[in-house]
Every structure is written in structure tokens, then in C-alpha cells.
Amino acid sequence: MTSIKSIGYNVEIGKNSLKQLSKFISKSNYSAFYIMADENTNEYCMPILLKHAPQLANANVFEIESGESNKVLEVASNIWQTLLESNADKNALLINLGGGMISDLGGFIASVYKRGIDFINVPTSLLAMADASVGGKNGIDFGGIKNSIGTITQPKAVFVYTEFIETLPKQQVYNGMAEVYKMGLIADKKYWQLLSLTDFTDNMEQVIAHSIYLKNQIVKLDPFDKKQRKALNFGHSIGHAIEALSLGSKDELLHGEAIIIGMIMEAHISYQKKLLTKSQLDEILNTFFDIFEPVQLKIKNNNDILSLIKNDKKNAKGKSLFTLLHGIGKCRVDAEVTEKEIVNAINYYTKLKAWAS
Amino acid sequence: MTSIKSIGYNVEIGKNSLKQLSKFISKSNYSAFYIMADENTNEYCMPILLKHAPQLANANVFEIESGESNKVLEVASNIWQTLLESNADKNALLINLGGGMISDLGGFIASVYKRGIDFINVPTSLLAMADASVGGKNGIDFGGIKNSIGTITQPKAVFVYTEFIETLPKQQVYNGMAEVYKMGLIADKKYWQLLSLTDFTDNMEQVIAHSIYLKNQIVKLDPFDKKQRKALNFGHSIGHAIEALSLGSKDELLHGEAIIIGMIMEAHISYQKKLLTKSQLDEILNTFFDIFEPVQLKIKNNNDILSLIKNDKKNAKGKSLFTLLHGIGKCRVDAEVTEKEIVNAINYYTKLKAWAS
Numbered sequence: 001m002t003s004i005k006s007i008g009y010n011v012e013i014g015k016n017s018l019k020q021l022s023k024f025i026s027k028s029n030y031s032a033f034y035i036m037a038d039e040n041t042n043e044y045c046m047p048i049l050l051k052h053a054p055q056l057a058n059a060n061v062f063e064i065e066s067g068e069s070n071k072v073l074e075v076a077s078n079i080w081q082t083l084l085e086s087n088a089d090k091n092a093l094l095i096n097l098g099g100g101m102i103s104d105l106g107g108f109i110a111s112v113y114k115r116g117i118d119f120i121n122v123p124t125s126l127l128a129m130a131d132a133s134v135g136g137k138n139g140i141d142f143g144g145i146k147n148s149i150g151t152i153t154q155p156k157a158v159f160v161y162t163e164f165i166e167t168l169p170k171q172q173v174y175n176g177m178a179e180v181y182k183m184g185l186i187a188d189k190k191y192w193q194l195l196s197l198t199d200f201t202d203n204m205e206q207v208i209a210h211s212i213y214l215k216n217q218i219v220k221l222d223p224f225d226k227k228q229r230k231a232l233n234f235g236h237s238i239g240h241a242i243e244a245l246s247l248g249s250k251d252e253l254l255h256g257e258a259i260i261i262g263m264i265m266e267a268h269i270s271y272q273k274k275l276l277t278k279s280q281l282d283e284i285l286n287t288f289f290d291i292f293e294p295v296q297l298k299i300k301n302n303n304d305i306l307s308l309i310k311n312d313k314k315n316a317k318g319k320s321l322f323t324l325l326h327g328i329g330k331c332r333v334d335a336e337v338t339e340k341e342i343v344n345a346i347n348y349y350t351k352l353k354a355w356a357s
Numbered sequence: 358m359t360s361i362k363s364i365g366y367n368v369e370i371g372k373n374s375l376k377q378l379s380k381f382i383s384k385s386n387y388s389a390f391y392i393m394a395d396e397n398t399n400e401y402c403m404p405i406l407l408k409h410a411p412q413l414a415n416a417n418v419f420e421i422e423s424g425e426s427n428k429v430l431e432v433a434s435n436i437w438q439t440l441l442e443s444n445a446d447k448n449a450l451l452i453n454l455g456g457g458m459i460s461d462l463g464g465f466i467a468s469v470y471k472r473g474i475d476f477i478n479v480p481t482s483l484l485a486m487a488d489a490s491v492g493g494k495n496g497i498d499f500g501g502i503k504n505s506i507g508t509i510t511q512p513k514a515v516f517v518y519t520e521f522i523e524t525l526p527k528q529q530v531y532n533g534m535a536e537v538y539k540m541g542l543i544a545d546k547k548y549w550q551l552l553s554l555t556d557f558t559d560n561m562e563q564v565i566a567h568s569i570y571l572k573n574q575i576v577k578l579d580p581f582d583k584k585q586r587k588a589l590n591f592g593h594s595i596g597h598a599i600e601a602l603s604l605g606s607k608d609e610l611l612h613g614e615a616i617i618i619g620m621i622m623e624a625h626i627s628y629q630k631k632l633l634t635k636s637q638l639d640e641i642l643n644t645f646f647d648i649f650e651p652v653q654l655k656i657k658n659n660n661d662i663l664s665l666i667k668n669d670k671k672n673a674k675g676k677s678l679f680t681l682l683h684g685i686g687k688c689r690v691d692a693e694v695t696e697k698e699i700v701n702a703i704n705y706y707t708k709l710k711a712w713a714s
Contacts, residue, residue: 077430077499084500087668112469115496115507116581139472143441150472151508225472311444 002209006154006216007223011134013160013209018052021122021159025055030118031091033059034083036106038066041098044167045124049097059095060086064105066098071105071140073149079109090114093156099125100132104147107138111153118156124164126176126204127256130183130211133158135219135229146240152224160212162205173201174292175256178235180207181291182263183214185284186231189329196287230333234323235263238342241308242297257295260288265345270324272341280328289354296355302343309342359566363511363573364580368491370517370566375409378479378516382412387475388448390416391440393463395423398455401524402481406454416452417443421462423455428462428497430506436466447471450513456482457489461504464495468510475513481521483533483561484613487540487568490515492576492586503597509581517569519562530558531649532613535592537564538648539620540571542641543588546686553644587690591680592620595699598665599654614652617645622702627681629698637685646711653712659700666699 001014012020025033033056037046042063050056062079064070083092096106096119103121110119123133139150165173177200184192191210200207215232222229239262246253253261267284270276276284288294299305309320320342324335358371369377382390390413394403399420407413419436421427440449453463453476460478467476480490496507522530534557541549548567557564572589579585596619603610610618624641627633633641645651656662666677677699681692 073430073434080506081500084502084505108469112465112506112508114505115494115509137472143438145441148441148471149437149469151469152472 002205004209004213004216006134006158007136007220009154009157011158011160011212011216013212014162014205017159017161018049018122021049021120021157022053022055024120024157024159025053028093029091030093031089032086033093033095034062034088035059035095035097036062036064036079036102036109037097038064038099038102040066041102041124045097045122045164048161048164049122056095064102066101068101068141071101073140073142076105076109076140080113083109083113088113088117090117092117094119095122096120096133096155097122097124099123099128103128103133104138104150105140107136107153107155108140108150111138111151116153120157120159121155122159122161125168126165126173126208127179128176129160129162129165130176130208131179131215133160134212134215136223137225146244154223160208162208165204171254175254177292178256178259178263180211181288182232182235182259183211185263185267185325185328186234186323186331187214187218187329189327192287192328196283196291227333230323231331232323233333234325234331235259235266237309237312237320237322237337238262238265238305238345240312241305244308245304251298253295257292260292261295261297261349264288265342265349266322267325268345268348269322269337269341270326272344273324273335275324275326275332276328280325283328285352294354297350299346299350302346305346306339306342359562361566361570361573363491363515364493364577366511366514368515368517368569368573370569371519371562374516374518375406375479378406378477378514379410379412381477381514381516382410385450386448387450388446389443390450390452391419391445392416392452392454393419393421393436393459393466394454395421395456395459397423398459398481402454402479402521405518405521406479413452421455421459423458425458425498428458430497430499433462433466433497437470440466440470445470445474447474449474451476452479453477453490453512454479454481456480456485460485460490461495461507462497464493464510464512465497465507468495468508473510477514477516478512479516479518482525483522483530483565484536485533486517486519486522487533487565488536488572490517491569491572493580494582503601511580517565519565522561528611532611534649535613535616535620537568538645539589539592539616540568542620542624542682542685543591543680543688544571544575544686546684549644549685553640553648584690587680588688589680590690591682591688592616592623594666594669594677594679594694595619595622595662595702597669598662601665602661608655610652614649617649618652618654618706621645622699622706623679624682625702625705626679626694626698627683629701630681630692632681632683632689633685637682640685642709651711654707656703656707659703662703663696663699 004011094110096103121133123129136154139147142149239259243258271281321334322337326332361368451467453460478490480486493511496504499506596616600615628638678691679694
């Protein structure tokens with residue numbers, strides 16, 4: 001059982017975390033409880049939650065259809081309407097029981113309802129446990145842009161019940177690990193080495209706890225994403241573009257798959273800028289291809305990727321600003337990257353020997 | 358020229374404030390400027406703003422139809438769409454040029470666009486200058502409830518150009534003064550006495566500056582409205598209910614008119630609870646009736662008012678919690694008030710001698 005202090009709240013990790021949640025509820029003074037879940041977490045995780053926290057048996061449940069396409073204003077608007085109709089006051093608590101989609105949507109709904117009610121996160125996917133449920137970023141997709149409307153509002157507590165991972169398909173577990181490896185690359189060389197050499201499924205709780213610890217250290221320095229927090233963007237400038245292009249196609253990528261490709265390409269840009277050696281670049285590539293199924297990328301036209309990268313919200317004044325690695329375990333934010341460097345990185349990836357076999 | 362420090366930003370008050378705005382723009386590093394106005398402020402105030410801050414000549418202008426009925430999600434949604442289409446990035450600045458409706462709507466739009474872009478307020482009504490433009494509360498009306506969706510997000514600066522008041526009809530000026538008198542009653546006995554004895558139109562700048570100063574002192578203690586800030590609710594528990602009931606009727610009340618009635622009734626409840634003497638209650642009534650046109654109230658059924666008060670977002674756990682005066686210039690928040698005390702106060706007001714003449 002691990003407990004990590006964040007910005008005014010605790011993250012409780014491990015088998016006893018749902019008992020901690022039950023204690024949190026008992027000590028609290030909320031006027032009403034609302035739980036947001038999707039059809040899967042409502043079926044598989046809700047009974048476990050209620051077993052540990054029976055005080056929630058009469059909570060109001062919002063079941064949202066799973067899938068990013070429901071993280072939109074219309075769904076938020078329906079929930080606000082229902083909250084008003086059930087007379088939810090400023091002292092109500094919203095509990096987000098689900099993956100990143102649920103905590104993004106629920107966090108946004110709570111952060112603006114009556115100018116902000118309290119919410120807590122109970123992440124059920126590895127990605128949400130290790131990454132999305134801490135740090136306070138929330139949002140909905142609007143106008144075709146991911147998280148273009150949202151706030152940065154911290155939860156009142158996060159309860160990471162790692163046993164939920166056993167309810168997940170293996171592919172989803174691996175998908176979540178991309179952000180965990182990223183934490184090692186940008187902030188902790190020893191952790192990266194450990195993740196490279198050992199089987200992470202043997203000690204999920206410690207692996208997740210350390211990832212949250214590292215992310216929390218960064219978020220505390222810069223909650224509003226002005227400087228140090230941008231470290232977390234490593235792999236995401238190209239990764240997000242690749243993910244967006246794949247959406248709806250028959251080769252649709254999972255977030256983790258896209259981010260691994262993004263990290264390899266952005267590591268190559270770091271190498272082009274002499275921030276990484278060739279052997280460090282090789283180490284990163286080999287580790288990823290060892291642990292994750294290598295994903296070949298079919299790119300018809302580099303311009304589609306380049307144009308998405310240009311419109312990224314991380315940019316400023318028309319310049320493409322990336323987070324690059326500076327050796328393994330360290331990074332540099334706001335590094336200006338040229339189109340040529342991006343094209344070189346795409347070519348590096350698409351012409352890897354791995355695809356020849 | 359007065360400058361007041363608030364939570365991380367300055368409020369500049371007086372004839373030179375728009376020059377200060379121009380300086381603020383020149384020193385800043387924003388990627389684009391957007392101005393939100395209504396048809397009136399776009400016609401009468403925009404030319405004055407642009408004269409003082411010619412750098413804004415090419416700013417994008419959103420003209421919103423005036424009136425509270427446009428402070429809604431559909432309008433916010435259209436603006437977000439337009440911001441996205443014009444590629445507004447996280448370094449864009451939104452300038453709210455208008456009364457409380459514009460700063461409420463614009464503040465909310467800015468506080469969630471790309472998880473928050475900077476905004477500044479240029480209030481054009483007395484009410485917005487003395488009250489709404491500082492403190493960071495914003496919001497839209499949703500599900501028929503005022504400000505039920507919103508955030509508390511501080512602006513980057515507020516510029517109070519008191520000359521704009523000259524563009525306003527007299528009734529609107531008086532409407533705005535209700536909140537100014539309230540500041541005296543809850544926080545500053547000498548200011549209340551000054552406002553009672555002198556003609557405030559003779560020295561608008563000082564009167565507004567002191568009202569902002571007092572409000573700012575309270576907001577700084579409690580930005581998120583947990584305790585001390587509730588002092589600002591004096592007159593609003595009953596006042597909001599009366600205002601809501603009048604909306605759309607032929608006797609529709611201005612916000613200031615409703616709040617003055619609310620303050621008189623809530624002063625009477627303070628008197629019932631022995632927190633005010635009879636002579637203090639008389640002083641409050643006589644001052645208001647001296648300076649503002651007394652407004653007679655036609656109430657068909659007390660239950661309409663009582664039921665709205667019951668559903669007020671300021672309540673907790675089914676109890677009606679008011680802010681009451683404790684002598685003049687001091688107040689007590691979260692005072693529990695009974696139905697009988699509210700009915701007594703309504704009867705006191707509706708049976709005043711003033712209506713007999």
C-alpha cells in the first residue's frame with residue numbers, strides 16, 4: 001500500500017485503496033454521491049467498489065457509453081441537466097469510475113457544475129492509473145479537437161485499486177504501459193532500465209506507484225503546464241498526429257501504440273540534434289520492440305502528419321515546439337523542431353530493418 | 358488614478374485606465390487578440406477603447422446580442438467553434454468589453470478554451486465596474502438556473518474606465534449602485550454613511566474604487582467562496598428569488614432594484630434576530646428610499662418566494678443559510694433562517710407606510 005501526496009490531495013495505491021475510499025466517504029460531509037461509469041466499469045468494477053464502500057449503495061449512477069466519441073459537450077450537457085434535476089448542490093461528490101475517458105469527462109463536468117463540485121478518481125485501466133487520473137487535466141473533445149475544452153482542476157483524492165487490471169484484456173494492459181516507459185525516459189534512468197530488464201507484470205503495484213510518483217513530482221512543480229510539466233509531452237507531438245490520422249481507419253492505433261511510435265521518432269529527432277547518442281537511440285528502439293509488438297506505419301503522405309503537428313496546441317507563434325530527450329532519463333522542453341527533422345524521423349521509422357523481415 | 362492589487366492581477370481605475378490597458382498589451386506576448394462585446398458596447402465603447410489602444414485595431418471582434426438570455430451554452434459553443442476555426446492558440450487573449458453579462462460569458466469561455474486562455478475585463482456598466490468584473494466568478498445560465506455552469510478564474514487584469522458611465526441611461530447607473538451600498542453595509546460603516554449623506558454622482562471614481570477595494574479585501578481572504586466571501590451574498594437570498602419571479606412579467610425588476618428589496622428584508626431578519634436595532638433598520642430603509650425610487654412589491658403567494666429560496670445554491674443540507682447584518686458595517690455568514698422569519702420580513706416590506714401615501 002502506497003500513499004502519494006499531490007497538490008492538496010492523496011493518491012492511495014494498492015489492494016487496500018478501496019477501503020481507504022470507504023474511509024474517505026465516511027469522514028466526509030457530502031450532501032449526495034454520484035458515480036460516473038461506462039457500461040464495462042459499471043458491470044465489472046462497480047460491484048467491487050460497492051463491496052468495499054457499501055455506503056455508496058444508494059449513490060446515483062450515470063452510465064456513459066464507452067468510447068472517446070462520447071467525450072463530448074452533448075453528453076456533459078445531459079449530465080449537468082440531470083444533476084440540476086436531482087437538486088445536486090455544491091456539496092455533492094462525483095466519483096469517476098473508469099478509464100481516462102471517464103475521468104476526463106467527469107472531471108470537466110464536476111469542475112464547472114455550480115462553479116465546481118468535488119470529485120474523486122477511481123481509475124480502472126492501467127493508462128488511467130499510471131497517468132490520466134493524477135495531475136488534474138480534464139476535458140472534452142470539441143470541434144474535432146481532442147480535449148479542446150476543459151480545465152485543470154485537481155481531484156479531492158485518487159484511489160488506485162490495481163486489482164482492476166485483472167479485469168482488462170492483455171492488449172489494454174500493454175497500451176497503458178507506453179506512458180509508464182515514457183516516465184522512465186524523461187525522468188528516471190534507473191526506472192527505465194528496470195522496466196527494460198524485468199517483467200513489469202510481476203510487480204504491477206510498484207511499477208504503477210513509481211510512475212505516479214514521477215508524474216506527481218513534475219506536476220507539483222508546474223500544475224498549469226507552463227514549463228516543466230511539458231516534459232510529459234514527450235512522444236505526443238508526433239504520436240497525437242499519428243493517432244488522429246489513424247482514427248476511423250482499418251489500421252486504427254491504440255493511444256499507447258501511437259505514443260510508442262511518437263517516442264521513437266522524437267528520440268530520433270533528439271539524436272539528430274545530438275542530444276542522444278546512436279547507441280541510446282538503439283537502446284530505446286530495441287527495448288520498445290522487445291516488449292511491445294512493433295507496429296508498422298503506412299504513411300501515404302508526410303504532409304498530413306506535418307499539417308497536424310503544425311496545428312498542435314503545444315506550439316507557440318507558428319513554431320513547432322517539442323519535448324526532446326537529453327540522454328536517457330532527462331529531457332528538454334520547448335525545443336524548436338524543423339519540418340526536415342520531422343521528415344527525417346518519419347523516414348527513419350518507416351525504413352527500419354524490422355519491416356523487411 | 359487608483360490601482361488595486363488583487364489575486365495575481367491589478368485593477369486599474371480612472372481616466373488613464375485605458376492607457377494602462379494599452380501598455381499592458383504592448384508589454385505582453387500574446388499570439389492574438391479577441392474582443393467580446395454586445396451591440397451597445399461595440400457601438401459606444403469600442404471606438405473609445407480603440408482610440409486608447411490602437412494596437413487592437415485588427416483584433417477579432419465577437420458581437421453578442423445583449424441581454425441575459427444570451428448568456429447560454431449555445432452562444433459559448435459558437436464562440437469556441439469560431440476560436441478553433443481561427444486557430445486561436447493557448448497564448449491568445451480575450452478582452453471582455455461590456456457589463457456583467459459579457460464578463461460572465463467571456464470569462465467562462467476563456468477559462469475552459471484549451472484548458473484556459475488569458476482574459477481581461479473592461480467593464481462598461483457601473484454594476485460591472487463596482488462588482489462583477491473583479492473576483493473571478495464567471496458562468497452561463499443553464500437549465501433555467503442563473504450561473505449554474507461556470508468557474509472561478511481570475512482575469513489577468515481589469516481596467517475600469519469610469520467615463521463609460523456617461524454613456525449609460527440614469528436608471529442603469531442607479532441599478533449598479535445597489536451593490537455599492539451593500540459593500541458599505543457589510544464591511545464599512547463610514548463608507549455607508551458617506552454614501553448616505555453625499556451625492557455619489559459627484560465623485561464616481563472614488564466611490565467605485567472604494568467599492569472594488571472592499572470587495573477585493575473579502576475575495577482575497579476566500580477566493581473559492583467557502584466562508585468569508587459569502588458576506589457578498591447579503592440581500593441576495595431573497596433578492597434573487599424576487600428577481601427570478603419578476604422576470605418576464607410586466608413588473609420585471611432590475612437586478613439592483615431586487616437586491617435593494619432583498620437587503621431591506623434581510624435587514625429585517627437581522628433585526629428579528631436582534632443583530633440590528635430598530636433604529637439601524639430604520640436608517641437602512643430611509644437611506645434606500647431617499648436615494649432610490651421605492652419599489653412596491655406585488656406578491657400573490659409567499660410560497661413562490663419560499664420555494665425559490667429553498668432551492669438556492671447557497672443553502673446546505675436543506676437549511677436556508679443567509680448572510681445577515683450584525684450592526685451596520687459588519688455581517689455574519691451562514692446564519693440559519695426560518696420560514697417564519699422570511700414571511701415576517703416579506704410582511705414588513707409589503708405593509709410599509711410608504712405604500713399608503
